Amino acid sequence: MNRPLLWISGGLTLVALASCASLPGPAELDAQAQAMIKASFRDQGIAKVDRLQQDLGQEACSSDKAPPEAVAQRIEKEAMATIKPPSDGRYLGDWKEGERIAQNGRGMTWTDVSTATSANGGNCYNCHQIDKKEISFGTIGPSLWNYGKLRGVKDSADPAALPIVQYTWGKLWNSKAYAACSNMPRFGHAGLLDEGQIRHLMALLLDPQSPVNQ
Numbered sequence: 001m002n003r004p005l006l007w008i009s010g011g012l013t014l015v016a017l018a019s020c021a022s023l024p025g026p027a028e029l030d031a032q033a034q035a036m037i038k039a040s041f042r043d044q045g046i047a048k049v050d051r052l053q054q055d056l057g058q059e060a061c062s063s064d065k066a067p068p069e070a071v072a073q074r075i076e077k078e079a080m081a082t083i084k085p086p087s088d089g090r091y092l093g094d095w096k097e098g099e100r101i102a103q104n105g106r107g108m109t110w111t112d113v114s115t116a117t118s119a120n121g122g123n124c125y126n127c128h129q130i131d132k133k134e135i136s137f138g139t140i141g142p143s144l145w146n147y148g149k150l151r152g153v154k155d156s157a158d159p160a161a162l163p164i165v166q167y168t169w170g171k172l173w174n175s176k177a178y179a180a181c182s183n184m185p186r187f188g189h190a191g192l193l194d195e196g197q198i199r200h201l202m203a204l205l206l207d208p209q210s211p212v213n214q
Helices: 003-022 026-039 056-060 069-080 095-103 163-173 195-206
Strands: none
Touching: 056 069, 095 195, 163 195
């Protein structure tokens, strides 16, 4: 009496198993997703589709899981090798210029005519508190209020001789050198800011005369 039902049930099971066996695997799904993303973008002004290409750090940190320790160490090592010290040995510029750069979020959009005629901003306030007078700032990154003062940068100190100065320069140049999956833009390495702009941001953070350190 129940044998036909058993045959039907068994047949459905085989169909279900066959359907599961034909489903694409993770690698194929990733490839399909990448193809859809690439097909959805086009060159527009200075924004080119090559921005979709990921290096090791971006690829490894785009997952909801942290990369394996060995991969994280490789990312940091490779990033550290990209850091270029200031060409003239000067780490600090003008903190007033640094303040303007920190508050400027403009740049790298398709509406910009060219990077040569429109300097990018640092957009620092989008992620950090820098000045106590600010009423609006981001909290993705830590507060940078009194950054240099708390770390002992004084008028009489030789900035180039202080480890914190070299660390700060490196962090601004390529943040992944110190944290593989850092959310901070790689200002120097990615060409977002030039050496002079980074020097001005350094002064904003470290110059004892900067309002950040008052």
